[in-house]
Amino acid sequence: MDPFAHSWAALRTAVADLTDEDFEQPSGCAGWLVRDLVCHLVIDAQDVLITLATPADGTPTADATTYWHVTNDPPAAEDPLSALTVRLAAAYEDPALLKFHLDDVGSAAARAAELATPTTRVTTQGQILTVEDYLTAYVLEWTLHHLDLTAHLAKAPEPPPQGLAHSRTALERIAGAAFPGSFTDRDALLAGTGRRKATDAELTELGTLAARLPLVLG
Incomplete structure (x- = not known):
């Protein structure tokens, strides 16, 4: 459970240290301000709480890798959930309220994860997973959003190295192929998920994997 706790704590600390201007x-x-992303993190934390409180009796249908739905198409600008997130974020008005809400719900999600039994089966999005697999899958979510949070904030801390390495391995499992050794963990995650375009040199190194990028995770 440590990778989940460590990556989530680092992300919440980064948000807590933001200035009002940073929001x-x-x-x-794409299309989201920092405040919109932080609002999305509140929703993510709520999802963690709901999932951990929703036990399942059936056989697991997914693990930390197959939990992810992968496409090559980024979400449409008119996606209803994305539009709702932007409206909710704007409704906070004062960034301090958004910080407080994330700290409140986020801390509860962290405690629930710490107290959960790893082998317990839970259900979310029509899938059944063990708690361990569910929380492991979320390390990738936290790390990618930490990179999103700091993309245009020069003074904000980057995700912890352990989270970057863990998430690179997770993305490689999802892709079914390893990124070249010349790629840093950060670059593998950014280029692999389409958060930045791979350079011509990187595309050459990627070989056949290049045709499958970006891996858009949902």
């Missing part, structure tokens, strides 16, 4: 800066999620 109005663009994030690494």
Whole structure:
């Protein structure tokens, strides 16, 4: 459970240290400001709480890798959930309220994860997973959004190295192929998920994997 706790704590700390001006800066999620991304993190934390409180009796249908639905198409600008997130974020008005809500719900999600039994089966999005697999899958979510949070904030801390390495391995499992050794963990995650375009040299190194990028995770 440590990778989940460590990556989630680092992301929440990064948000807590943001200035009011930082909330109005663009994030690494296309079309979203930092405030929109932080609002999305509140929703993510709620999802963690709901899932951990929703036990399942059936055989697991997914693990930390197959939990992810992968496409090559980024979400449409008119996606209803994305539009709702932007409206909710704007409704906070004062960034301090958004910080408080994330700290409140986020801390509860962290405690629930710490107290959960790893082998317990839970259900979310029509899938059944063990708690361990579910929380392991979320390390990738936290790390990618930490990169999104800091994309245009030069002074904000990057995700912890352990989270980057863990998430690179997770993305490689999802892709069914390893990224070249010349790629840093950060670059593998950014280029692999389409958060930045791979350079011509990187595309050459990627070989056949290049044709399958970006891996858009949902």
